[in-house]
Amino acid sequence: AKQAGRNCLRFFTQRLQREADYLMQLEQDLRLALAAGQFSVHYQPQISSHTGRVEGVEALLRWQHPQRGWISPVDFIGLAEDTGLIGELGWWVLEQSVRDLARWRQQGHALRLAVNVSGRQKQLGLQAASVLALLARHGLEASDLVIEITESLLMERDDDTQAWLEAFTTQGIRLAIDDFGTGYSSLSYLKRFPISVLKIDREFIRDLGEAGEAQSLVEAIVALGRSLGLKLVAEGVETATQLSRVQALGCDQVQGYYYARPLPADELLFWMTRHQQD
Ligand code: C2E
Ligand code: CA
Numbered sequence: 250a251k252q253a254g255r256n257c258l259r260f261f262t263q264r265l266q267r268e269a270d271y272l273m274q275l276e277q278d279l280r281l282a283l284a285a286g287q288f289s290v291h292y293q294p295q296i297s298s299h300t301g302r303v304e305g306v307e308a309l310l311r312w313q314h315p316q317r318g319w320i321s322p323v324d325f326i327g328l329a330e331d332t333g334l335i336g337e338l339g340w341w342v343l344e345q346s347v348r349d350l351a352r353w354r355q356q357g358h359a360l361r362l363a364v365n366v367s368g369r370q371k372q373l374g375l376q377a378a379s380v381l382a383l384l385a386r387h388g389l390e391a392s393d394l395v396i397e398i399t400e401s402l403l404m405e406r407d408d409d410t411q412a413w414l415e416a417f418t419t420q421g422i423r424l425a426i427d428d429f430g431t432g433y434s435s436l437s438y439l440k441r442f443p444i445s446v447l448k449i450d451r452e453f454i455r456d457l458g459e460a461g462e463a464q465s466l467v468e469a470i471v472a473l474g475r476s477l478g479l480k481l482v483a484e485g486v487e488t489a490t491q492l493s494r495v496q497a498l499g500c501d502q503v504q505g506y507y508y509a510r511p512l513p514a515d516e517l518l519f520w521m522t523r524h525q526q527d
């Protein structure tokens with residue numbers, strides 16, 4: 250038994266070692282990936298649940314690793330945050346997506362852009378003034394951009410979070426709370442911070458139409474959002490049933506595979522042309 254235990258431990262430490270090696274390698278690769286042009290931005294349409302029209306797109310980062318293929322942002326955003334690389338990478342996403350938006354505008358598509366911003370980018374020096382200057386360089390306005398943040402940022406105990414966010418919103422950039430409902434936080438921040446949009450997490454949308462409390466949870470979130478004058482976006486709508494549920498519940502916008510997966514810029518244009526004809 251002692252021998253078996255020792256083998257088990259060895260196996261365990263070997264596995265930890267492999268994981269550590271993997272992460273170190275990934276971190277090294279991540280550092281080089283930007284310069285090597287391995288990142289791209291895909292876009293997922295955000296559709297009015299009242300009119301069916303495409304009102305905006307969410308920019309979602311993609312990494313094509315030369316050996317490992319596509320790596321999900323779920324597997325590298327955390328690492329980019331821990332290493333501080335998210336500063337540079339997050340700025341690159343903003344530049345890239347604002348440039349794409351400007352081009353679509355010139356082609357006559359009245360879209361709005363939503364970009365995910367990590368709380369770490371605040372600490373790493375992302376400034377509202379730089380974002381506004383970026384928009385201006387491309388002939389765009391503050392109201393063309395929505396910044397998606399998570400509840401955890403609002404729960405941080407440092408005082409400058411509010412000032413940092415207000416620097417964006419006083420100039421007209423809007424804020425959305427991503428994955429709303431998954432945090433365990435108090436709701437008081439919804440009044441304290443200048444939020445415009447709640448994105449209802451896909452977890453709740455997934456269970457709509459099944460027995461359980463998803464329906465009443467979404468109802469409650471919509472009521473809460475309404476009472477605070479916020480816009481409501483349903484994330485992760487995959488089926489016609491889910492779509493009709495969120496429409497009936499009064500969500501303003503819908504995003505999900507039912508309409509489209511996140512698409513490369515040129516495919517998005519193609520998709521929009523087809524969608525608008527239907
Ligand atoms: P998120 O911001 O909540 O983005 C929505 C995620 O749900 C995306 O995953 C999207 O592809 C996926 N999704 C959309 N519709 C559906 C659906 O109908 N069904 C299902 N099952 N999934 C759907 P993705 O692109 O893998 O991104 C994962 C997360 O990585 C994002 O979650 C966001 O937190 C983070 N992320 C992505 N790009 C960036 C970025 O540029 N900056 C930062 N800071 N985070 C990013
Ligand atoms: Ca998001």
Ligand code: CA
Pocket residue numbers: 427428448450484
């Ligand atoms: Ca989300």
Ligand code: CA
Pocket residue numbers: 428
């Ligand atoms: Ca999420």
